[in-house]
Structures are given as structure tokens and as C-alpha cells.
Amino acid sequence: MAGNTIPIKGTAARLRYGTAGSGTLVTYTLGWTMDCKCNTMETTPQGASWDTFLADVGAWTASLELELCLGDASQLALLNSLLTTPGTVLSGATALSFDCEDTGDYFTGSSIVSNFQITARKKDIVKGTINVQGTGALSLTVA
Amino acid sequence: MASPSEATKGILGNLYMLRPNGFKGSGLNDLTWGAASSVTDSFHIEVVITTGGATNPNVFKWRENGGAWTENVNITGASQNLVGTNGTQAITFGAVIGHTAADQWTIGNLYAEPTTESTNTAQITDANLRLINPNSPPTWTDSGGKTVTEVNYANGKATFSGNVGTVTVAGNGGYVLKSGMQQVGDAEGFSFTGSCQMLETTPQGASWDTFLGDCASLTGTIDKFFIANRDFFEAIEDNIDGSQLYFLLELYWYDPDQDQTGDHISVWVTFTTETIKAAKKSPVMANVSFTAHGGTAFTANG
Numbered sequence: 162m163a164g165n166t167i168p169i170k171g172t173a174a175r176l177r178y179g180t181a182g183s184g185t186l187v188t189y190t191l192g193w194t195m196d197c198k199c200n201t202m203e204t205t206p207q208g209a210s211w212d213t214f215l216a217d218v219g220a221w222t223a224s225l226e227l228e229l230c231l232g233d234a235s236q237l238a239l240l241n242s243l244l245t246t247p248g249t250v251l252s253g254a255t256a257l258s259f260d261c262e263d264t265g266d267y268f269t270g271s272s273i274v275s276n277f278q279i280t281a282r283k284k285d286i287v288k289g290t291i292n293v294q295g296t297g298a299l300s301l302t303v304a
Numbered sequence: 305m306a307s308p309s310e311a312t313k314g315i316l317g318n319l320y321m322l323r324p325n326g327f328k329g330s331g332l333n334d335l336t337w338g339a340a341s342s343v344t345d346s347f348h349i350e351v352v353i354t355t356g357g358a359t360n361p362n363v364f365k366w367r368e369n370g371g372a373w374t375e376n377v378n379i380t381g382a383s384q385n386l387v388g389t390n391g392t393q394a395i396t397f398g399a400v401i402g403h404t405a406a407d408q409w410t411i412g413n414l415y416a417e418p419t420t421e422s423t424n425t426a427q428i429t430d431a432n433l434r435l436i437n438p439n440s441p442p443t444w445t446d447s448g449g450k451t452v453t454e455v456n457y458a459n460g461k462a463t464f465s466g467n468v469g470t471v472t473v474a475g476n477g478g479y480v481l482k483s484g485m486q487q488v489g490d491a492e493g494f495s496f497t498g499s500c501q502m503l504e505t506t507p508q509g510a511s512w513d514t515f516l517g518d519c520a521s522l523t524g525t526i527d528k529f530f531i532a533n534r535d536f537f538e539a540i541e542d543n544i545d546g547s548q549l550y551f552l553l554e555l556y557w558y559d560p561d562q563d564q565t566g567d568h569i570s571v572w573v574t575f576t577t578e579t580i581k582a583a584k585k586s587p588v589m590a591n592v593s594f595t596a597h598g599g600t601a602f603t604a605n606g
Contacts, residue, residue: 169393200513207313220513243499280495281557283314
């Protein structure tokens, strides 16, 4: 089906690690947030009544929330991409894909893990947050 | 057992820290490690108080490389040589009485320790010797003459200025024993954050921003119930007065047997802040922040 025509349940919008379109589901994810923006430059001249802008380059970041589970190879790979080899570009066979629904619509692009936080506290599950910085284009595939 | 394959509870977490002089215990920490001499191979020493308190003098036992104990050694208060098979280690206790039985100290000495080389890196081959000590940094020597550009003290790996030949590592107090680390009790939890600096490289003509990843860093916090004789304040004081620059932490988010074998990272840190909070209807709490010195190492449950 070409794109959802009714709202999607968040629980269906999973995260995948690997070649876009065939990546492995990352287990124990709680959700993700993606921010995509087009930088703008104000061009409003004197005398204008309304601000005007020129569009510039695009940029994107994403934040992943998960329950830490390093027996999952994808979670371990994401952590190690900063811990062991900081600055590793996740692309191709190591790319992240963000499912919009479970029938083939997804966002993907090359990215770098810019930040992660792990929290272990009593009376709670061990949780992690991983932030990625997109480098290059973000693309949307609609099945 | 490998890393868990399902979500885990924070209550299974654990914290260990290496205290000054490799001390583990609750009593008087006044042992000073002297020089190692007549060294023929890497070795470690464990010293354990067997008779403490007011008994004059207190008595200790010691052993080399986990071998047989040399027992019933009186504390003299002067420099004492522990003569082992692989070398002699000098120690001095500040006082002859007042120690606590079962308190212990450990030290590891490196001598021409072999490494596994790969292009421009070399890592200490013996995994038990990889927790190396930035407070007493060992010397890395490359037969090809390359110089060290970076050392990861948490995994015993050095990066050099070019492809290396044969690399060895040596130094008094150059490595620490995992078994010498003390469990940090009374902890409510911890968090840590790893970050990689992003450098924008977007050229004119591009449609999307591009980036290069640069240096990484790690910071964290620990929350615990404040117990005066088991607190991090001693560590911050040492950081401030320079008596010890770096402390080794092991942060376990999964240690179900509470035996120092679970999923964890090892990291040498400087403690940067401590906040003590005393409020009605609440236990007195301590929150301490730290920042990592160099790289870290992840170890899976095993």
C-alpha cells in the first residue's frame, strides 16, 4: 500500500539497523523522534511589510529511546559506534531506518551517533537515549 | 552468560571504584607503595591486614600473582621489602597499629609486557593487565620508534604516530587489579552520557548539511545515600589537592550476581562536583558528577 491513509499507531513505527528496506528491527525500543529542518536566511529589506526568506541547506537529527539490552547486536553496534570508534558514519549496511508503519514506509539517511545517555536506577528499567546527527540527505521511502 | 537479551532492572546495577593505593576496606588507609626493584616480569602484589586494632604491631600477609601467602609479617612503620619471584616491592605503613583486619591493598607492576600490534595501535595482550593506571602511567616502547599519541587507560590500548613494530609496556604501579576495586554501596543509581563533537563540513552547492565526527567525551552522575565514611568526598579532595588525579570506576547496569561480572563500562574519571542534600522527610543524599579521562571500555556480562 502506498503510504498510510489513516493514523499510525506509535507501536508500529519501529527502528531498524542495516540496509534500508531490509534492516533488522532493533529490540526494546521505546520510540524515536526525528527533527528535519530547512535552514532559512532572512532577506527582508527595508521598507518591506513582511519578512522574506531564502531556503538554504537541510539538516536532520533523531533521538532514540530504548530499554538497554546489549545482547541485541544492533543496540551494541550503536553504542560502540561512539564508545569504541567515535564519529563512525552509520550508512549502507549499518544505516538506521525509521519505520512509519510496518508495511514499507520509512525514513533513512547516513548519520553519526552524537550523544548517548544510559541511566540505571533502582525501581526502574535500565534505559538509554541515543541521539544521532544526520550527515547528508534524509530520504522518505513510501511503499 | 552474554549480555542480556531483554530489558533489565536498574536494581541489578552495581558500582565499583579503585581507591587510593589500591585500598579496599573500611579502616586506616596509610600504606604507601615504594619502588619495585629486581623486576624480571610483570607482577602484582596483594597486602592484607590479618591482625589490626590496638595489637602492637599490627600484622599482615602478602602474596605475589595470586600465589601462596607469606603470613605473619609485622608492620614496622619503616620501608619493608616484599621479595617475590618476579621482583621486590617496597611498602611503608604510616602507623604500626590501628588498621582493620581484612583491609587490603593491591598494586600491579608492568615489565616489558607484550602487546598485540595492529597498524598504528598496540594493546596489552594479557586481558588481566589492561586496566592501566594514568596516575602512574606506564611507558610504551615501539621497536620501530613510533611515538604514542593517545592511550586508552581503560582497555590498555595505545595509538601511535605511525605503524608500529614490536611494542612493550613497562612501569611501576602501571596497572591495577580489578579485584582491588571496592564496591560503592548505598547507591540509588547512576547515569552517564557519551558525546561526540560534530564538525560541520557542508560545502557550497550542497543540499544537506554534512558532518565529521571529532573527539568523544563522557560524563556522568552517581546518586547515593550519604554515608560519611563511604563517600566520594575523599575522592574529590584528592582531585583538588592533586594527591590522586584519576579514579577508576566500573559502572554496571547489569550485575545480577552482584559479583563484578556483569555488563559494564570501565572508565578513569575526575570527580567534578558533589552535592549533599539534607531535607526533612528524606534521607541525606549525595550526588556526585564525574568526567572521563580518555577513552572507556565496555565489557559484556561473563
